[in-house]
Amino acid sequence: MKYISTRGQSPALSFSEILLGGLAPDGGLYLPESYPQFSDSDLSAMRDMNYRDLAFTILSRLIDEQDIPAQDLRTIVDKTYRAEVYCYTRKGQNAEDITPTLKLENNLYLLSLSNGPTLAFKDMAMQLLGNLFEYVLAKKGEITNILGATSGDTGSAAEYAMRGKKGVNVFMLSPHQKMSRFQAAQMFSLQDNNIFNIAVKGVFDDAQDIVKAVSNDHAFKAANKIGAVNSINWARVAAQVVYYFKGYFAVTQNNSQKVSFAVPSGNFGNVCAGHIARMMGLPIDKLVVATNENDVLDEFFKTGIYRPRGSANTYHTSSPSMDISKASNFERFVFDLVGRDASKVRELWSSVDAGGAFDIKQAGLFEKIAAYGFVSGSSNHSHRMNIIRETEAKYGVVIDTHTADGLKVALEQRDVSTPMLVLETALPAKFEDAIVEALGHAPERPAALEGIENLPQRFEVMNANVNEVKAYLVANT
Numbered sequence: 001m002k003y004i005s006t007r008g009q010s011p012a013l014s015f016s017e018i019l020l021g022g023l024a025p026d027g028g029l030y031l032p033e034s035y036p037q038f039s040d041s042d043l044s045a046m047r048d049m050n051y052r053d054l055a056f057t058i059l060s061r062l063i064d065e066q067d068i069p070a071q072d073l074r075t076i077v078d079k080t081y082r083a084e085v086y087c088y089t090r091k092g093q094n095a096e097d098i099t100p101t102l103k104l105e106n107n108l109y110l111l112s113l114s115n116g117p118t119l120a121f122k123d124m125a126m127q128l129l130g131n132l133f134e135y136v137l138a139k140k141g142e143i144t145n146i147l148g149a150t151s152g153d154t155g156s157a158a159e160y161a162m163r164g165k166k167g168v169n170v171f172m173l174s175p176h177q178k179m180s181r182f183q184a185a186q187m188f189s190l191q192d193n194n195i196f197n198i199a200v201k202g203v204f205d206d207a208q209d210i211v212k213a214v215s216n217d218h219a220f221k222a223a224n225k226i227g228a229v230n231s232i233n234w235a236r237v238a239a240q241v242v243y244y245f246k247g248y249f250a251v252t253q254n255n256s257q258k259v260s261f262a263v264p265s266g267n268f269g270n271v272c273a274g275h276i277a278r279m280m281g282l283p284i285d286k287l288v289v290a291t292n293e294n295d296v297l298d299e300f301f302k303t304g305i306y307r308p309r310g311s312a313n314t315y316h317t318s319s320p321s322m323d324i325s326k327a328s329n330f331e332r333f334v335f336d337l338v339g340r341d342a343s344k345v346r347e348l349w350s351s352v353d354a355g356g357a358f359d360i361k362q363a364g365l366f367e368k369i370a371a372y373g374f375v376s377g378s379s380n381h382s383h384r385m386n387i388i389r390e391t392e393a394k395y396g397v398v399i400d401t402h403t404a405d406g407l408k409v410a411l412e413q414r415d416v417s418t419p420m421l422v423l424e425t426a427l428p429a430k431f432e433d434a435i436v437e438a439l440g441h442a443p444e445r446p447a448a449l450e451g452i453e454n455l456p457q458r459f460e461v462m463n464a465n466v467n468e469v470k471a472y473l474v475a476n477t
């Protein structure tokens with residue numbers, strides 16, 4: 001399997017060749033040159049597989065044997081998806097399922113993706129990335145210094161995935177005193193000497209700007225082996241495809257049944273994996289894209305207009321991990337929507353990259369969106385508070401604010417005769433303040449994370465200054 005760029009002007013590469021990079025050199029995103037197909041009999045054979053077997057079966061169709069030998073991939077997958085790692089299950093769930101479901105009522109389920117070390121779904125992909133990075137770097141005799149900016153979830157998922165990994169250092173910038181106390185404690189309490197936390201005096205965008213400035217300094221980037229683990233990384237999307245299969249098999253008895261998924265969305269990474277699962281043959285009815293007040297995706301699926309907002313017009317909400325101005329992975333879906341015509345993608349993004357918008361209706365493609373099963377909706381703070389309250393009252397289940405966005409839109413778009421799985425993208429313990437506001441009491445916290453705020457913390461406070469960050473990086477590698 002080779003990977004091609006959505007902009008069509010970069011050479012096709014193997015999985016491990018694109019593993020450590022971000023955008024293709026032509027500015028596009030990588031996708032498989034064709035989607036592997038799972039037939040009805042393939043699906044039947046996969047139906048009773050455990051998570052590891054399922055992950056191996058799907059990933060081995062995306063990674064050539066000559067690139068990563070099957071035996072090595074098997075070892076990496078088995079090491080990644082262990083019950084001990086995804087242990088923060090709810091009552092009645094089996095950690096061996098890795099992504100267990102939780103039935104709310106007939107044909108309505110949560111798909112729990114957040115039972116891993118940082119209590120958010122980003123662990124599902126990032127943990128695999130950590131083991132793949134270590135493997136590929138050792139094989140090439142290389143090292144990488146990952147530089148990133150986070151407002152909370154991505155940074156902690158990356159650090160827990162990369163801690164102690166040979167050949168990998170992580171330099172993670174976060175806005176000083178702007179994360180929740182729990183999120184800061186998760187990151188800053190790590191004592192591994194390959195993890196470096198930098199608290200930047202400023203807001204998230206200041207941290208992000210520093211990362212961009214360093215990445216644009218090509219000489220510095222090459223000399224210091226700067227890498228990234230952002231959401232456009234293909235391996236992250238590939239890892240996320242697996243749990244759509246797992247969720248489908250968990251709530252169906254045979255392959256003639258269809259299910260729908262509701263996905264709390266920001267950068268379109270998670271729901272893009274759902275689209276790809278569907279393209280591979282998984283019988284998906286609807287893919288419900290749920291946004292918060294930052295509704296650039298909802299606008300697209302309702303009107304055909306894709307209009308990124310710019311960071312000045314991005315709201316800070318109570319589902320902060322979905323506070324995005326543009327949906328970085330969206331180009332992957334549009335590539336398929338335009339019939340994989342890279343020149344068309346270049347044309348559409350020439351206006352987006354210049355700060356503008358495009359209208360898919362003008363290209364005569366709006367009707368085609370429905371054929372891919374996409375529908376959408378959005379929610380605001382009071383919707384989230386209400387849904388969290390109603391879900392506790394009705395089902396005795398406490399959900400987080402992001403999952404609440406998903407459930408709110410799922411209920412609007414639901415056809416009660418089709419199973420609907422709402423992807424649980426974080427556990428409520430991660431966003432305690434919002435839960436207290438909704439319910440008047442704190443959510444349950446896993447016993448192992450009790451008192452995490454009191455552990456000794458390791459972090460460096462720095463001005464929002466590129467040269468200071470560069471000097472720190474050089475001094476510590």
Ligand SMILES: *Cc1c(COP(=O)(O)O)cnc(C)c1O
Pocket residue numbers: 120121122153154231264265266267268269270271321322402425426
């Ligand atoms: C990152 C994140 C999202 C958004 O996922 P995308 O792949 O960017 O669409 C939703 N919820 C939570 C809790 C997250 O951390």
